[in-house]
Amino acid sequence: RKEVEQDPGPFNVPEGATVAFNCTYSNSASQSFFWYRQDCRKEPKLLMSVYSSGNEDGRFTAQLNRASQYISLLIRDSKLSDSATYLCVVNPSIVGGNNRKLIWGLGTSLAVNP
Amino acid sequence: DAGVIQSPRHEVTEMGQEVTLRCKPISGHNSLFWYRQTMMRGLELLIYFNNNVPIDDSGMPEDRFSAKMPNASFSTLKIQPSEPRDSAVYFCASRGQGGPSFGPGTRLTVL
Numbered sequence: 001r002k003e004v005e006q007d008p009g010p011f012n013v014p015e016g017a018t019v020a021f022n023c024t025y026s027n028s029a030s031q032s033f034f035w036y037r038q039d040c041r042k043e044p045k046l047l048m049s050v051y052s053s054g055n056e057d058g059r060f061t062a063q064l065n066r067a068s069q070y071i072s073l074l075i076r077d078s079k080l081s082d083s084a085t086y087l088c089v090v091n092p093s094i095v096g097g098n099n100r101k102l103i104w105g106l107g108t109s110l111a112v113n114p
Numbered sequence: 115d116a117g118v119i120q121s122p123r124h125e126v127t128e129m130g131q132e133v134t135l136r137c138k139p140i141s142g143h144n145s146l147f148w149y150r151q152t153m154m155r156g157l158e159l160l161i162y163f164n165n166n167v168p169i170d171d172s173g174m175p176e177d178r179f180s181a182k183m184p185n186a187s188f189s190t191l192k193i194q195p196s197e198p199r200d201s202a203v204y205f206c207a208s209r210g211q212g213g214p215s216f217g218p219g220t221r222l223t224v225l
Binding site for chain 1: 147157159162169170214215217218219
């Protein structure tokens with residue numbers, strides 16, 4: 001099993017649709033989780049950190065399910081500008097540990113169509 | 115505030131030449147990462163530093179690659195000699211708390 005796995009893409013959705021991505025991770029001790037967005041020929045940019053209690057930022061909601069070892073990203077009322085690749089990132093370090101190595105998913109491509 | 119700064123933004127060189135990529139992390143960030151991204155392999159971690167000390171270089175492809183971080187505000191990634199298969203986008207990222215911040219990348223083409 002890969003350390004971090006994401007939904008296979010690409011996702012093609014119409015404007016206004018709700019779309020959800022899942023990402024599973026193998027290390028149950030993982031402590032930090034993030035979603036990044038990468039536009040074509042640009043650098044990845046932090047979209048959201050993922051907290052145990054779940055968090056929301058406008059149209060975006062991120063959730064963590066420790067029991068099933070996955071994180072999710074929900075995008076509501078999708079816009080054309082949401083078209084990008086979404087990368088799941090996991091920090092498999094113990095609390096207080098010094099390992100800051102991050103494990104990256106391969107990304108899921110989203111295309112929002114007019 | 116200034117983000118992660120990388121130079122050059124683009125580099126075209128011939129096989130066998132030495133290539134040096136440069137990175138200035140965000141001030142106060144104590145971790146620095148060098149990544150390589152290609153269409154085929156996605157984002158690969160080459161090496162990362164904590165407090166200027168190399169922690170994990172297991173992703174460095176071979177001895178032709180070397181990285182240094184002489185101080186908290188500067189790092190280099192060197193490829194000597196370069197080969198066509200090294201062509202990729204090389205990202206530097208730095209991290210304090212939270213997720214890392216990426217520089218704009220260096221697009222390297224080795225002919």
